[in-house]
Amino acid sequence: MAALCEVLTDPSVAMRVAAKTQDAPLLRLEDIHLRFGGIKALQAVRFDVQPGEIRAIIGPNGAGKSSLLNVINGVYQPQQGHIAFNGDVLGQMRPALAARLGIARTFQNLALFSGMSVLDNIMAGRNLHMRCGLLAQALRIGPALREEIAHRLVVERIIDFLEIQAWRKVPVGRLPYGLQKRVDLGRALAMEPKLLLLDEPMAGMNLEEKEDMSRFILEAREEFGTTIVLIEHDMGVVMDLSDRVVVLDYGRQIADDTPDAVRANPEVIRAYLGTTTQQG
Amino acid sequence: MDAVDAARTTFPGLLRGQARNRPQGIAWREKDLGIWQEITWSQALDWVQRLAGGLAALGVTRGDHIVILGENRPRLYAVMLAAQCLGAIPAPLYQDAVAAELVYPLQLAEVKVAVVEDEEQVDKLLDLRDQLPLLRHILFHDPRGLRKVKADCLMDLDEVEAAGQAWWAEHPGGFDAAVAHVRADDVAALFFTSGTTGHPKGVVHTHASLIDRARSGAEFDHLGPFEEVLAYLPPAWIGQNIFSYAQHLVCGYTVNCPESQATVAIDLHEIGPTYYFAPPRVFEALLTDVRVRMDDAAAPKRRLFDACVALGQRVQAARDAHQRPRTIDRLLLPLAEWLMLAPLRNVLGMSRVRVAYTAGEAIGPELFLFFRGIGINLKQLYGSTETAVFVCMQPDDGVRSDSVGLPAPGVELRVAEHGEILLRSAGLLRGYYKNPEATAEVLDAQGWYHTGDAGWLEPDGQLRIIDRAKDVSALAGGALFAPKLIENKLKFFPAIKEAVAFGAGRDHVVAMINIDFPAVGSWAEKRGLPYTGYADLASKPQVIDLVADCVDKVNADLATDAHTAPLQIHRFAVLHKELDPDDDELTRTRKVRRRFVAEKYASLIAALYDPAQTHHLLRVQVRFDDGRTGAVQADLQLRAARLHAALRQAA
Numbered sequence: 001m002a003a004l005c006e007v008l009t010d011p012s013v014a015m016r017v018a019a020k021t022q023d024a025p026l027l028r029l030e031d032i033h034l035r036f037g038g039i040k041a042l043q044a045v046r047f048d049v050q051p052g053e054i055r056a057i058i059g060p061n062g063a064g065k066s067s068l069l070n071v072i073n074g075v076y077q078p079q080q081g082h083i084a085f086n087g088d089v090l091g092q093m094r095p096a097l098a099a100r101l102g103i104a105r106t107f108q109n110l111a112l113f114s115g116m117s118v119l120d121n122i123m124a125g126r127n128l129h130m131r132c133g134l135l136a137q138a139l140r141i142g143p144a145l146r147e148e149i150a151h152r153l154v155v156e157r158i159i160d161f162l163e164i165q166a167w168r169k170v171p172v173g174r175l176p177y178g179l180q181k182r183v184d185l186g187r188a189l190a191m192e193p194k195l196l197l198l199d200e201p202m203a204g205m206n207l208e209e210k211e212d213m214s215r216f217i218l219e220a221r222e223e224f225g226t227t228i229v230l231i232e233h234d235m236g237v238v239m240d241l242s243d244r245v246v247v248l249d250y251g252r253q254i255a256d257d258t259p260d261a262v263r264a265n266p267e268v269i270r271a272y273l274g275t276t277t278q279q280g
Numbered sequence: 281m282d283a284v285d286a287a288r289t290t291f292p293g294l295l296r297g298q299a300r301n302r303p304q305g306i307a308w309r310e311k312d313l314g315i316w317q318e319i320t321w322s323q324a325l326d327w328v329q330r331l332a333g334g335l336a337a338l339g340v341t342r343g344d345h346i347v348i349l350g351e352n353r354p355r356l357y358a359v360m361l362a363a364q365c366l367g368a369i370p371a372p373l374y375q376d377a378v379a380a381e382l383v384y385p386l387q388l389a390e391v392k393v394a395v396v397e398d399e400e401q402v403d404k405l406l407d408l409r410d411q412l413p414l415l416r417h418i419l420f421h422d423p424r425g426l427r428k429v430k431a432d433c434l435m436d437l438d439e440v441e442a443a444g445q446a447w448w449a450e451h452p453g454g455f456d457a458a459v460a461h462v463r464a465d466d467v468a469a470l471f472f473t474s475g476t477t478g479h480p481k482g483v484v485h486t487h488a489s490l491i492d493r494a495r496s497g498a499e500f501d502h503l504g505p506f507e508e509v510l511a512y513l514p515p516a517w518i519g520q521n522i523f524s525y526a527q528h529l530v531c532g533y534t535v536n537c538p539e540s541q542a543t544v545a546i547d548l549h550e551i552g553p554t555y556y557f558a559p560p561r562v563f564e565a566l567l568t569d570v571r572v573r574m575d576d577a578a579a580p581k582r583r584l585f586d587a588c589v590a591l592g593q594r595v596q597a598a599r600d601a602h603q604r605p606r607t608i609d610r611l612l613l614p615l616a617e618w619l620m621l622a623p624l625r626n627v628l629g630m631s632r633v634r635v636a637y638t639a640g641e642a643i644g645p646e647l648f649l650f651f652r653g654i655g656i657n658l659k660q661l662y663g664s665t666e667t668a669v670f671v672c673m674q675p676d677d678g679v680r681s682d683s684v685g686l687p688a689p690g691v692e693l694r695v696a697e698h699g700e701i702l703l704r705s706a707g708l709l710r711g712y713y714k715n716p717e718a719t720a721e722v723l724d725a726q727g728w729y730h731t732g733d734a735g736w737l738e739p740d741g742q743l744r745i746i747d748r749a750k751d752v753s754a755l756a757g758g759a760l761f762a763p764k765l766i767e768n769k770l771k772f773f774p775a776i777k778e779a780v781a782f783g784a785g786r787d788h789v790v791a792m793i794n795i796d797f798p799a800v801g802s803w804a805e806k807r808g809l810p811y812t813g814y815a816d817l818a819s820k821p822q823v824i825d826l827v828a829d830c831v832d833k834v835n836a837d838l839a840t841d842a843h844t845a846p847l848q849i850h851r852f853a854v855l856h857k858e859l860d861p862d863d864d865e866l867t868r869t870r871k872v873r874r875r876f877v878a879e880k881y882a883s884l885i886a887a888l889y890d891p892a893q894t895h896h897l898l899r900v901q902v903r904f905d906d907g908r909t910g911a912v913q914a915d916l917q918l919r920a921a922r923l924h925a926a927l928r929q930a931a
Binding site for chain 2: 153
């Protein structure tokens with residue numbers, strides 16, 4: 001309750017909360033400060049993510065987007081501020097804790113087992129849901145076998161969802177990049193996450209692959225009810241996909257609003273869109 | 281009509297017969313979530329009954345047309361049966377057709393209910409709703425991506441089935457009564473021909489005509505309930521429909537539906553069909569794939585492959601010519617079989633193939649012999665949508681590459697004086713839907729169907745087709761010009777995907793050629809030849825040299841026969857874009873729309889006939905997958921080909 005009052009004292013947040021929804025946010029970041037020695041990676045970042053929302057984080061290179069994602073899933077510990085997930089205020093987030101709470105992520109530079117098949121890579125995402133011991137799994141005795149069949153069903157649904165049936169048994173390393181990105185998303189979805197963090201899901205893709213990936217992101221929310229936070233450089237994608245956008249610049253949060261409002265925000269134009277327009 | 285007869289002469293009757301005789305036999309198998317899910321004949325009957333109830337609840341009655349739009353899915357086939365049980369008429373349409381192509385058939389058949397596979401098809405139909413005021417219901421199989429789409433005409437097939445169950449509970453005995461009304465001479469299905477010109481035509485077939493031809497084909501090859509068939513070609517095409525619907529119900533064998541188009545090769549390998557059908561382009565693609573992979577193999581493996589395939593072909597060629605193969609070849613064959621041929625068949629998913637057919641287009645002799653040589657009983661048949669496929673078929677001991685077989689049982693065949701082939705059988709179409717003029721053009725008063733194909737009967741009774749009757753013409757010098765004859769020779773080369781030859785009324789022949797992107801791409805990579813895409817690759821001088829080589833070989837081949845020697849290709853161009861059904865250059869079954877192409881590329885053809893020009897700047901319209909259009913432009917090289925002196929002057 002105290003936390004909520006604190007949020008309400010910030011007038012912009014108060015307005016938004018009142019306007020948006022009365023649901024409790026799934027994730028709330030509260031006054032996050034992250035420093036690496038003298039470098040201030042994040043300063044006073046605060047925003048929330050509503051259940052079922054697609055939330056984008058944008059900003060120029062070095063703005064602190066990936067650091068912010070790393071704070072959310074506990075890779076980095078902020079020096080100040082806290083995170084509330086699903087209503088619980090957490091003193092310190094750790095990667096293992098984040099995973100247990102239901103936060104999954106994909107990586108900018110892919111983190112797949114390139115020698116393993118698509119199936120096995122996605123199965124790896126089920127790790128947290130496995131209950132049987134290593135020995136039982138190795139011997140494939142009754143309960144372990146039943147468990148594996150149940151997990152395989154989940155994995156097959158994801159393979160079907162991502163339309164990668166034709167590559168089920170192909171080692172990931174032999175797939176083109178766009179498909180590897182899809183497998184990476186599949187591995188994260190296999191965790192059945194409440195919150196999915198996507199670090200530049202469209203980086204290095206051609207237009208067609210971007211359209212496919214956008215469709216999968218929207219459908220993931222529709223099919224599995226997953227809440228999504230994504231970092232993306234492609235402004236077109238961000239504006240089309242997301243419900244609300246947080247803009248970072250040199251670690252500072254300079255805007256938090258709907259895509260249309262962000263696009264019209266003069267500070268954002270100066271910091272981010274303006275420069276890209278000049279370059280483009 | 282008595283019940284016994286109806287059980288053999290209507291599709292609902294056949295379904296009930298199969299459910300009674302082999303309730304536990306597998307009717308359909310579909311790979312879903314990585315597992316082949318089986319549906320028995322008794323489950324199939326229940327399923328069809330539920331779906332029929334659901335359709336009845338939506339107001340479907342006798343004589344209504346129901347459009348089916350989707351890949352091969354057991355549930356869509358069950359919907360066809362359900363419609364027929366109510367006396368309604370299923371009209372399968374090509375699932376890859378763009379939205380605009382669907383308007384005409386849907387308007388023509390006054391379709392009120394469409395049953396579609398997924399979101400993609402639903403989107404197409406929703407886009408067309410203004411043009412289709414009669415369309416009341418769109419029923420979909422896969423709800424993915426449609427949960428949030430709100431349109432009152434949309435309904436999940438699951439809901440339809442539930443409604444169907446309730447419907448029969450309220451109308452006890454209704455299903456049996458409906459099925460009892462279905463008669464053999466009722467219209468069973470409406471197929472749309474791809475049509476090389478103008479609107480597609482709706483071909484009306486009755487239960488009797490489809491079942492007559494299906495049974496004739498089944499008896500010819502002794503097909504039984506233990507065959508396995510993979511349904512992977514468009515269900516709107518009558519060939520697929522005969523193999524995975526009509527003969528399925530006549531014989532009671534198992535039809536397997538792949539997971540998706542991308543997994544067909546994997547699924548083929550897993551199922552190992554015993555009865556297989558593919559148009560020549562599929563065999564071409566398979567052979568190209570094998571060649572590309574062998575090109576990447578180590579030299580000893582490549583030599584082994586070449587030696588074993590050559591041996592297999594020698595033995596098979598001798599046997600097909602009813603001669604004794606050389607003793608040394610016969611002795612070595614088991615070794616080649618063990619080392620190469622059996623594993624190769626396995627990789628292709630054809631280890632268990634007992635009968636394989638190719639039809640739709642002429643097949644290159646080398647391509648045909650390759651598959652026969654590696655031990656696949658590949659045969660040819662002749663037929664069309666209008667004849668419910670089976671007109672001529674090759675018996676196991678009468679297989680040749682240049683003919684299409686003996687008239688199938690029940691077919692009366694004759695060749696008209698101008699070379700056109702005419703036939704009569706119980707499997708002919710009733711007519712074109714709402715198009716008596718077109719019907720009168722092909723069906724005469726004596727019941728002869730005019731195929732539009734030109735050819736002749738060989739001394740051994742087999743039919744030989746040379747081209748479409750309307751495409752056969754003459755060069756200015758009087759020599760008979762059959763463009764397909766030349767194109768087929770070109771297309772056998774792995775580097776060439778498509779070719780169009782011109783020459784009617786001209787002094788000589790010229791050709792436009794499409795390279796085969798994967799094959800030529802791999803060839804270029806091996807030579808360290810960089811390219812950015814199709815257009816760039818097609819314009820490389822080295823690639824044009826490669827094509828020139830192929831043209832040269834074709835000319836040499838044409839020169840061996842006095843009849844075809846004047847047909848040698850004088851000049852050719854390699855196109856910078858692939859001929860594409862989306863640009864109306866090919867039909868959906870990938871046949872060249874000759875007249876359209878001639879008009880679209882008129883400037884290029886004129887340049888090919890003008891020896892002064894060595895280059896031609898060509899700009900053509902293309903349509904992208906998302907429906908947008910654009911133009912692509914390239915400066916095409918026009919090459920002269922080497923000509924050969926005719927070898928045999930007196931033939």
